[in-house]
Amino acid sequence: MKYNPLVSVIMPVYNYGHLIKESIDSVLAQTLPDFELIVVNDGSTDNSREIAHSYLDKRIKIINFPENRGCYPAMNAGMRVAKGEYLCVVGSDDINLPKRLEKQYLFLEENKELGMIGSAFQMLNDPLPYYKETDYETIKVLFLRNCYSSHATCMVRTALVQKYDLYYNESYTYSSDYDWQVRALSLFPASNINEIFYQIRMHEQQITKRKGKEQFFFMVQIRMKQLSFFRIKPTESEKALHNSFINGMADCHFDEKLINQWIDKLLEANRVTRYYSQQKLQNFLQAHCNQYIFQMKQT
Known part of the structure; x- marks a missing residue:
């Protein structure tokens, strides 16, 4: 045996x-x-x-x-x-x-x-x-x-x-x-x-x-893949916005209004899919929004 x-x-x-x-x-x-x-x-x-x-x-x-x-x-x-x-x-x-x-x-x-x-x-x-x-x-x-x-x-x-x-x-x-x-x-x-x-x-x-840049490239792909949990197929502009927002790195192309619209879209999609805890997701996204706005004010 x-x-x-x-x-x-x-x-x-x-x-x-x-x-x-x-x-x-x-x-x-x-x-x-x-x-x-x-x-x-x-x-x-x-x-x-x-x-x-x-x-x-x-x-x-x-x-x-x-x-x-x-x-x-x-x-x-x-x-x-x-x-x-x-x-x-x-x-x-x-x-x-x-x-x-x-x-x-x-x-x-x-x-x-x-x-x-x-x-x-x-x-x-x-x-x-x-x-x-x-x-x-x-x-x-x-x-x-x-x-x-x-x-x-x-x-x-x-x-x-x-x-x-x-x-x-x-x-x-x-x-x-x-x-x-x-x-x-x-x-x-x-x-x-x-x-x-x-x-x-x-x-x-x-x-x-040794491969930090390459690792980051694949990390971004995996971030985008997770948007499928919201059943969202992002446009190229939304991909760039999401990556900039999640990184907390301000981009002049995406102002506070656009960030809040994106957050609303994610939260609304999650109300349907229920993949994430709505409250925990909201807390997470709000914290990143605050970080993003802070970065914008520093630039």
Whole structure:
């Protein structure tokens, strides 16, 4: 009889040989021992492959790509072979604190209505915690602006990933985790635990640093895609207005009157679709309106 672990941890890696050992060790040090760690070596040309293969722990499975395919294809490959009841995707340059898997697993076991749980986090060498909203309806609204929750802090039910074919859209080359979470939130409730379970390492090799402009391009596309939740097909002018407004960056082409008309259109559309909490959406849009008007007065 085959035995499946409680949690599958997927770790894509590309040329992080100088960092991956610390990240793997942080998974092996978890207080919940019943997991599998799937390391997906994305065609590394450094010693990442050798380091991954140096571990004798039977919980570690390794997938080797012969060439570099990209982070999201690597994540998809790991998710498709995952055997755990729950799964999470972690960075090969980041640190999982010892109780991360145990506490998130227990939380999902105790809250069956939730499909996914994230957590607070901090940057390595920075004690400042990044706490996150716990209310599902508020989280959905906050994703209208950007990828609000850190994807690497999330644990999701594997059955839901399989049921909804919830894998990464690889066409969003540098922002697919944003799209993935938006889709997840449209399918099932999620929350965050405001304890720090994860530490993010900032360095020059990160996608955010190396491909910031490209990442922003895809982020804007995902923002526009969310207008489908209102059943709105925006004109090119409305797309530009919405992006400027959500960014809080004043544009001389869009004055306060146009912004308020756009807000009214979004609120009226949501009264029909009821996708977002009307009050939480209104609060969110009003806050952005205030920020936009403030920016206009500064220019």
